[in-house]
Amino acid sequence: MSSAYVSPQDAQRPLFVGVDVGGTGIKLGIVDDRGQSLAETRIETQQERGPADAVQRIRQALDGLLEGLGLDWDAITAMGLGTPGTQDGRRGMILAPPNLPNWRHFPIRDELSKACEGKLVAYANDANAAAYGEFWVGRGRDASSMIMLTLGTGVGGGIIIDEQLVDGANSFGSECGHIIVDSREDARLCVWGGGRGELEAYASASAVIERTRERLMAGEESSLQGRVATEELTGYMVYEEANRGDKLALEIIRETGRYLGIGIVTLVHALDPGLVVLGGAMNFGGEEAHAGRVFLESVREEFRRRAFDVVANNTAIEYARLGGDAGYIGAAGLGRLAWKKANRTSAP
Amino acid sequence: MSSAYVSPQDAQRPLFVGVDVGGTGIKLGIVDDRGQSLAETRIETQQERGPADAVQRIRQALDGLLEGLGLDWDAITAMGLGTPGTQDGRRGMILAPPNLPNWRHFPIRDELSKACEGKLVAYANDANAAAYGEFWVGRGRDASSMIMLTLGTGVGGGIIIDEQLVDGANSFGSECGHIIVDSREDARLCVWGGGRGELEAYASASAVIERTRERLMAGEESSLQGRVATEELTGYMVYEEANRGDKLALEIIRETGRYLGIGIVTLVHALDPGLVVLGGAMNFGGEEAHAGRVFLESVREEFRRRAFDVVANNTAIEYARLGGDAGYIGAAGLGRLAWKKANRTSAP
Numbered sequence: 001m002s003s004a005y006v007s008p009q010d011a012q013r014p015l016f017v018g019v020d021v022g023g024t025g026i027k028l029g030i031v032d033d034r035g036q037s038l039a040e041t042r043i044e045t046q047q048e049r050g051p052a053d054a055v056q057r058i059r060q061a062l063d064g065l066l067e068g069l070g071l072d073w074d075a076i077t078a079m080g081l082g083t084p085g086t087q088d089g090r091r092g093m094i095l096a097p098p099n100l101p102n103w104r105h106f107p108i109r110d111e112l113s114k115a116c117e118g119k120l121v122a123y124a125n126d127a128n129a130a131a132y133g134e135f136w137v138g139r140g141r142d143a144s145s146m147i148m149l150t151l152g153t154g155v156g157g158g159i160i161i162d163e164q165l166v167d168g169a170n171s172f173g174s175e176c177g178h179i180i181v182d183s184r185e186d187a188r189l190c191v192w193g194g195g196r197g198e199l200e201a202y203a204s205a206s207a208v209i210e211r212t213r214e215r216l217m218a219g220e221e222s223s224l225q226g227r228v229a230t231e232e233l234t235g236y237m238v239y240e241e242a243n244r245g246d247k248l249a250l251e252i253i254r255e256t257g258r259y260l261g262i263g264i265v266t267l268v269h270a271l272d273p274g275l276v277v278l279g280g281a282m283n284f285g286g287e288e289a290h291a292g293r294v295f296l297e298s299v300r301e302e303f304r305r306r307a308f309d310v311v312a313n314n315t316a317i318e319y320a321r322l323g324g325d326a327g328y329i330g331a332a333g334l335g336r337l338a339w340k341k342a343n344r345t346s347a348p
Numbered sequence: 349m350s351s352a353y354v355s356p357q358d359a360q361r362p363l364f365v366g367v368d369v370g371g372t373g374i375k376l377g378i379v380d381d382r383g384q385s386l387a388e389t390r391i392e393t394q395q396e397r398g399p400a401d402a403v404q405r406i407r408q409a410l411d412g413l414l415e416g417l418g419l420d421w422d423a424i425t426a427m428g429l430g431t432p433g434t435q436d437g438r439r440g441m442i443l444a445p446p447n448l449p450n451w452r453h454f455p456i457r458d459e460l461s462k463a464c465e466g467k468l469v470a471y472a473n474d475a476n477a478a479a480y481g482e483f484w485v486g487r488g489r490d491a492s493s494m495i496m497l498t499l500g501t502g503v504g505g506g507i508i509i510d511e512q513l514v515d516g517a518n519s520f521g522s523e524c525g526h527i528i529v530d531s532r533e534d535a536r537l538c539v540w541g542g543g544r545g546e547l548e549a550y551a552s553a554s555a556v557i558e559r560t561r562e563r564l565m566a567g568e569e570s571s572l573q574g575r576v577a578t579e580e581l582t583g584y585m586v587y588e589e590a591n592r593g594d595k596l597a598l599e600i601i602r603e604t605g606r607y608l609g610i611g612i613v614t615l616v617h618a619l620d621p622g623l624v625v626l627g628g629a630m631n632f633g634g635e636e637a638h639a640g641r642v643f644l645e646s647v648r649e650e651f652r653r654r655a656f657d658v659v660a661n662n663t664a665i666e667y668a669r670l671g672g673d674a675g676y677i678g679a680a681g682l683g684r685l686a687w688k689k690a691n692r693t694s695a696p
């Protein structure tokens with residue numbers, strides 16, 4: 001994506017700003033009415049300096065982007081902002097995000113608007129924003145409904161039904177990492193205080209590391225045994241050794257795929273979106289890598305094995321396309337939707 | 349409901365027809381723009397005579413209702429039809445419903461329209477129609493989103509997000525009975541060819557009977573032991589003996605509530621609707637009965653135990669209000685929605 005910017009001359013007006021706040025970095029960019037990016041940049045989150053400071057630095061970074069394009073703030077019609085949860089979407093508050101401990105109970109939507117010429121700011125969960133980006137211009141661009149699962153340290157999600165993102169009565173919608181895939185009392189626990197037996201406890205990078213470590217400690221043969229003697233185990237190491245054909249690493253990846261497949265059966269039986277997209281960093285290299293292909297095939301196999309025929313045969317499960325750009329593009333898209341809604345024109 | 353008809357003079361125009369096809373009976377009625385019923389009746393399904401015959405008898409029954417009200421077909425603006433699945437909603441086809449074996453691959457939407465003066469007919473899954481009825485004028489009348497679980501021989505469902513019923517890319521949306529609550533390879537099987545470990549295999553009347561029978565066969569003490577010596581075990585018998593304080597029957601009911609609670613956690617974590625409604629005949633007498641109160645409390649307890657605090661504290665789980673009328677009223681409501689959409693006015 002990053003190499004294919006559209007020029008201000010070729011861009012389809014109106015233009016929107018998207019901001020995607022993460023635990024270590026903030027991605028921001030300027031996006032046109034078709035979801036094409038004109039410019040983007042990344043700044044450090046520096047969470048310890050708090051959200052008010054970050055809002056000022058976001059404004060400065062956007063000034064820089066606009067200047068580079070020869071545009072000013074009048075060119076921007078609306079903005080979108082995604083942050084990690086928890087949050088109160090209605091009031092535009094970030095509440096208590098586990099990875100931003102110094103960002104608690106801050107009215108981030110309105111503060112960002114104030115810092116940016118009073119522009120309309122749409123506010124969403126980061127995983128929801130990424131899902132909307134992937135839906136708008138990525139893998140879901142031809143779909144009307146889509147579920148995206150974002151696989152990283154945790155498991156996030158975004159559900160789009162008939163062009164609308166599911167936000168929920170308590171801004172808690174689309175928390176697909178917290179659907180139950182194992183109801184036993186001794187099921188695994190989520191990393192960040194989630195419940196027992198939830199998808200995140202099996203299909204996140206943290207879960208992959210935990211399960212791999214347990215089997216290495218039990219003495220199972222694996223090329224990872226040599227590496228953990230000198231390095232701390234990471235999901236990336238599991239990916240690397242799986243790509244080299246390590247049996248244990250491949251088994252862990254297949255097992256992760258099976259749990260994800262179970263979760264997808266549940267989501268698809270409830271919502272029948274026709275398309276499920278796997279995003280996030282924990283994709284084992286995606287379609288280009290042996291490990292990534294093994295993972296996707298295992299997900300699909302478990303899904304087909306358990307789902308009703310009509311949905312098993314008519315639901316695509318695919319990797320996402322936009323990578324790390326999905327968040328800011330999706331946030332911009334949500335800004336666009338909010339502006340269209342406020343102006344009572346039809347979207348998209 | 350049945351005692352509180354609105355008169356043609358007091359009814360809010362326009363008027364709609366709702367038809368709810370079940371395995372043994374077809375309920376139909378005339379409903380006003382606010383969801384108030386003017387008249388209703390029930391005819392036998394007589395499934396062995398096939399769907400074309402039923403369509404003619406539906407027309408005749410509606411003629412009778414209209415005549416009784418002093419109205420003619422000009423008074424009807426649109427119609428709605430709910431049937432058991434499977435179905436192809438886009439093409440208006442009933443496909444292969446397990447409880448209507450002689451009703452296969454029939455274009456029921458268009459045939460009903462033809463038989464009824466060419467009126468617009470909205471077509472939906474019966475559980476979805478019932479959920480919409482409950483949402484429109486029942487327990488969900490003040491909500492904007494709602495999940496309804498219909499507990500009967502099987503478990504059906506209906507999901508409404510921001511006033512819209514989730515139908516799905518393959519007319520398979522809202523099949524909440526088929527979300528997975530037990531992922532083990534030896535988990536229970538659904539009654540009608542569903543998958544393993546799905547909610548229906550634990551929280552349907554069939555599942556209650558099966559689990560009770562197993563424990564009676566194992567020799568557990570229960571007042572049901574005396575009854576099964578002379579009668580075939582039914583869900584109603586479990587309800588009756590639980591109401592009389594039988595320990596085993598109460599245990600089965602609590603266990604059923606726990607499984608349902610697990611399924612609700614999954615649905616609420618994904619969709620955060622704010623309201624979950626339990627409909628269908630298998631409600632153990634509902635709020636008026638001891639058994640029904642034990643059941644609902646068990647559902648809520650398991651939900652609160654597993655759900656995130658913010659949703660646990662802000663999600664109501666309640667019994668449905670409309671009973672057997674939800675289906676035809678909801679079908680009429682879907683006819684109303686389709687007509688409003690076709691006329692590009694805003695709904696509701």
